Amino acid sequence: MKTCISAKEELLNNNRSLWNSWTKINAKSSFYDLEGFKINKNSLKNIELKEMGSVEGKTLLHLQCHFGLDTLSWANKGAKVTGVDFSDEAIKLANDLSNQLNIPAKFICSDIFELSKKLDQKFDIVFTSYGVLTWLHNLNIWGKTISHFLKPGGTFYIIEFHPFVNMLNDDWTEFSEPYFYKGNSICSTQNGSYADTNEQFVHLAYEWPHSMSEIVCSLRQAGLVLEHLNEFSYSSFNCFPNLEEYAPDQYVLKGKKDSMPLMFSIKATYMPELIKNSN
Template sequence: MTTNFLTKDELLKNNRSLWNSWTKINAKSTFYDLEGFKSNKNSLKNIEIKEMGSVHGKTLLHLQCHFGLDTLSWANKGAKVTGVDFSDEGIKLAKELSDQLNIPAHFICSDIFELPMLLEQKFDIVYTSYGVLTWLHNLNTWGKTIAHFLKPGGTFYIIEFHPFINMLNSEWTEFSEPYFYKGNSICSVESGSYADTNEKFIHSAYEWPHSMSEIICSLRQAGLLIEYLNEFPYSSFNCFPNLVEYGPDQYVLKDKQDSLPLMFSIKATFIPELLKI
């Protein structure tokens, strides 16, 4: 990995191109199992269903929704959903799936930092999940964006891969990066997709690692009260090297069961009065 000195517009353009290509690859992958989703209309894992609780009748904004499978899954559970992603190919496919499966949903193609200029609605829930934070260059703006779209007393929920894993090399055999990273984005060369590593595709990617304290502070400073922070010694997806299946939707690092954090979740409540403290 190397740092870069491109402008933020150039970084965004590059990453949008990457995710447009990944949308086409991922939609064909067994990882996403699009045909299976069309039958059961659910892509959510048990952990987020349990921690989120009932969403029936609630308005839900899904940030960085990719091509909308989780968004449509929440809609299928009774939420009134809006999904947002900066990939036009992702949003195009999400709209097609919504129409094809007759699941009502609103999808917007936008960088989430520009979303306040496009969307005026306030929501009961803001949701985001799995592999989203490293694509964001500024978590303080992220926190403010979440707060902007929540009703007072509204809920923010994230389930995400733990920042710890950003320290590991590509084979997950040793540490190669610092935990506390300050500087420009980190550039890597992606071969294939995380959903299909055999795909003949190569593209640069620019990401920003974030520490757990940075994540929590960005939410607190935006007026969100942390209800809980949970850490998990497993991944819900078999999308990293050297993982073995431990239980349903639980994959652990071989020979390191229960010893390393691979995921975390945060549930928070927007309390505008906290902004005055």
């Protein structure tokens, strides 16, 4: 069992330091393939492109954007984008890429829970993806943040790794963690980066796993009505142990295709009148 401690400000500062270091590592990795991105100008996977649909002419807020590849990809598909991340190194690189590639985008360095102090705008779309939720200590605030920045009738979309995978140990050989948590963080030691495990780098990380019911309820309480909740037996990335490629952008557990959920997506519409009616 990993060590559990209470969520405090120093944990956020620790994680910011981690992601600042990971930005430098990830930018050099084949996982992100920056040189390829500079040519293709797209990092989005087929599943989010299909489920999101056209973003042409729409305003889009990307929460926890890292160094902005997906943000710039949406901009390249016609959206007017704003990307947000708490890592100053990531935002610096995102701005550099925007300028180098001549793709208009606005980037803000901020903890998303503090974003309302730095951004006064409503958006057609709020987007977030892949490996974001475990870095947030409070999903109720997360849901309210999403609705705060959406126009009435606006769309929220998330594509994310399934909470189920947080129960597995690092080797994916057994269940080592409970599904339900009670507000405590999990402390782990990160060796290298998820994008480059061979990098000589060690840092503590603090994460907060969340159940599917917690995710859904936090959105519903914030006035978001689900259009869909989809679960997938594959990962869009080969970033977990014992995976094999089944189809393009689809990695499944070796010998156990369709045996467990690896990702989920939610698309929801913001209806502020539901919040008023529930009070």
